[in-house]
Amino acid sequence: MPKRVTAKEIAQALGISTMTVSRALNNRPNVDEKTRQKVLETARKMGYIPNLIAKSLVLRKTSTIGVVVPEITHSFFPEVVRGIEEVSYQAGYHIILAHTNENAQREISVIHTLISKQVDGLLVSISQSVENFEIYQQVVQRGLPLVFYDRCVKGLGVNCVRLDDRESAAKITRHLIEHGYERIAHISGPQNVLISEMRLKGFKDAVEATGIELDERLIVPGGFHEESGYRAMQQLLALPAGKRPRAVVAVNDPAAFGAMKAILEAGLRIPQDVAIVGFSDDIRAELMVSPLTTIRQNAYEIGRRAALKLIDLIEEKSNSVEEIVIHGELVVRHSCGC
Amino acid sequence: MPKRVTAKEIAQALGISTMTVSRALNNRPNVDEKTRQKVLETARKMGYIPNLIAKSLVLRKTSTIGVVVPEITHSFFPEVVRGIEEVSYQAGYHIILAHTNENAQREISVIHTLISKQVDGLLVSISQSVENFEIYQQVVQRGLPLVFYDRCVKGLGVNCVRLDDRESAAKITRHLIEHGYERIAHISGPQNVLISEMRLKGFKDAVEATGIELDERLIVPGGFHEESGYRAMQQLLALPAGKRPRAVVAVNDPAAFGAMKAILEAGLRIPQDVAIVGFSDDIRAELMVSPLTTIRQNAYEIGRRAALKLIDLIEEKSNSVEEIVIHGELVVRHSCGC
DNA sequence: TTGTACGCGTTATCAA
DNA sequence: TTGATAACGCGTACAA
Numbered sequence: 084m085p086k087r088v089t090a091k092e093i094a095q096a097l098g099i100s101t102m103t104v105s106r107a108l109n110n111r112p113n114v115d116e117k118t119r120q121k122v123l124e125t126a127r128k129m130g131y132i133p134n135l136i137a138k139s140l141v142l143r144k145t146s147t148i149g150v151v152v153p154e155i156t157h158s159f160f161p162e163v164v165r166g167i168e169e170v171s172y173q174a175g176y177h178i179i180l181a182h183t184n185e186n187a188q189r190e191i192s193v194i195h196t197l198i199s200k201q202v203d204g205l206l207v208s209i210s211q212s213v214e215n216f217e218i219y220q221q222v223v224q225r226g227l228p229l230v231f232y233d234r235c236v237k238g239l240g241v242n243c244v245r246l247d248d249r250e251s252a253a254k255i256t257r258h259l260i261e262h263g264y265e266r267i268a269h270i271s272g273p274q275n276v277l278i279s280e281m282r283l284k285g286f287k288d289a290v291e292a293t294g295i296e297l298d299e300r301l302i303v304p305g306g307f308h309e310e311s312g313y314r315a316m317q318q319l320l321a322l323p324a325g326k327r328p329r330a331v332v333a334v335n336d337p338a339a340f341g342a343m344k345a346i347l348e349a350g351l352r353i354p355q356d357v358a359i360v361g362f363s364d365d366i367r368a369e370l371m372v373s374p375l376t377t378i379r380q381n382a383y384e385i386g387r388r389a390a391l392k393l394i395d396l397i398e399e400k401s402n403s404v405e406e407i408v409i410h411g412e413l414v415v416r417h418s419c420g421c
Numbered sequence: 422m423p424k425r426v427t428a429k430e431i432a433q434a435l436g437i438s439t440m441t442v443s444r445a446l447n448n449r450p451n452v453d454e455k456t457r458q459k460v461l462e463t464a465r466k467m468g469y470i471p472n473l474i475a476k477s478l479v480l481r482k483t484s485t486i487g488v489v490v491p492e493i494t495h496s497f498f499p500e501v502v503r504g505i506e507e508v509s510y511q512a513g514y515h516i517i518l519a520h521t522n523e524n525a526q527r528e529i530s531v532i533h534t535l536i537s538k539q540v541d542g543l544l545v546s547i548s549q550s551v552e553n554f555e556i557y558q559q560v561v562q563r564g565l566p567l568v569f570y571d572r573c574v575k576g577l578g579v580n581c582v583r584l585d586d587r588e589s590a591a592k593i594t595r596h597l598i599e600h601g602y603e604r605i606a607h608i609s610g611p612q613n614v615l616i617s618e619m620r621l622k623g624f625k626d627a628v629e630a631t632g633i634e635l636d637e638r639l640i641v642p643g644g645f646h647e648e649s650g651y652r653a654m655q656q657l658l659a660l661p662a663g664k665r666p667r668a669v670v671a672v673n674d675p676a677a678f679g680a681m682k683a684i685l686e687a688g689l690r691i692p693q694d695v696a697i698v699g700f701s702d703d704i705r706a707e708l709m710v711s712p713l714t715t716i717r718q719n720a721y722e723i724g725r726r727a728a729l730k731l732i733d734l735i736e737e738k739s740n741s742v743e744e745i746v747i748h749g750e751l752v753v754r755h756s757c758g759c
Numbered sequence: 760t761t762g763t764a765c766g767c768g769t770t771a772t773c774a775a
Numbered sequence: 776t777t778g779a780t781a782a783c784g785c786g787t788a789c790a791a
Binding site: 180196370 | 425468470471472473474475477478483485493494495496498499500502503506510515516517518519520527533534536537538539559563704705708709710
Binding site for chain 3: 087089090091101102105106109133134135136137138139140141142
């Protein structure tokens, strides 16, 4: 049980009132300069560290932001957190990090805890399994500032910072089209996940814009992982010779890795026989035998923008509801043959 | 400014005292079951969420752990944080994450803040640039529980959970020796960083144990990154034919990647001409043309153990000063030719 | 079983 | 410029 030095003790040591000590410590104007110096010096000597808990209680402000992260193992969210941290630190806010492990129940639990801890605002990326958004309605009703990042919930009138999945998918697909590829396939992600849906839509946008009829057989349900990409590609390669795709847009990089494996195992070359592109610029993308063309997502920027918006809400510099979109960057490497 | 429902308001609504409400809410025995039910129900109806700030102030306990992380971009620390999170959550503690960005001054600043926020304990991995440990002496003097993880400070009598760099380096070197390699080189890391030093020592331990004279020319200063590994390997390959190494122990995986590039560019084969091993099991290690043999470090376990120890200290279930060592695991792949 | 008084450490407010 | 008092929301200690 650590012993703490309080402002009161400093006051007693100097024979002055607690308020004067408080004022001196907080650089308030209405304190005699000599008194201030004495206070600061003895505070230092006594090893005084202010109790922000007590301060928060009276000010009704903790200068703390609750950050809810569904998953922390891969590189995306840590990078987002770095962006959040950077902005928050500059603005004098601290972060309480809560990890939900993609668990809907735990998500509710941690949000309750964060509210209990009186955070000034909430930055949330929802778990994949969440289907009940009541908790967020409650948060909104309470007037607690809230910004979703990356994984947003529509229709709640809540701020949101996200990637332009649809536009980026269209962009990378167009890139293939512009380089002359005609039969282009898409290995899609889980059907019920928003980003899969958006990337699929973007793919369709680009293909349909060419006026060419979309061949539904070239859209294969895959998943976010290597195995599913591998299987999906096998399925595509099993099509009759003339119907096979000349290029493939994978829903993300791991799926593309799996697909590449299937292509190579079939004795085909990348990109000479089948060109392929991914999505998300996985750290391994550059190291593949045929370095992968992909979309780079600026996770750091998502964190930065989300934190900036939240702090604006907290400090009432803004009360508009925005949807901030961070654009993906096309990274052209060898695998697309462009 | 969110409006909050307080225990007092519940009391007024029911015409009872705040204490009865408090008792009911905290499942204390001495409250009538009917009263308890009424309280719980109206609390729910009114959307009551307890104010942990006020609770912390009176209990002098926040159930919060401060976690100081020097760097959050790469996979190691997020994985540690996951381990910390898991244990803390189970034990009813929350985490405040503070990122120092390898900056000594910021490290002092965030520790002050965490103390101000009255965390019950501190989990710290020091920044590379830190040379003054006064702040940690202060923490110890205050009686605030502290555990270092991964990057420890010796001589302060502080608990520490770390990897067995020296032993692991010796282990992987011995593995090469046992498979018949004789001229084994080491690409070392920055001279002033503890883990570089430990790995170099481990390398020497293993080589010297064979009774063979250590050839100092086979120890080349490199660094933690690809470029430095590349340059160091070029230097090794420039040795007169008979003096060239037959196998190489790199200080970490990225350095090994650079070295591999240099080996292949020289027209040599891995492992037939030069065998190579790394350290840390980078996510890319498995994907190399010649998959890299390396040491896998269990970052999650470091986090888990550090949090367990800290919580024991906080709850006074332990007051011993320990040095907990997490052993690295040898991952044998193709690059060592074993 | 329930209620009252007080304190946790700090700041706002108003008076001196 | 300084100080006394009250308050933030809750729990402990004791009384009823």
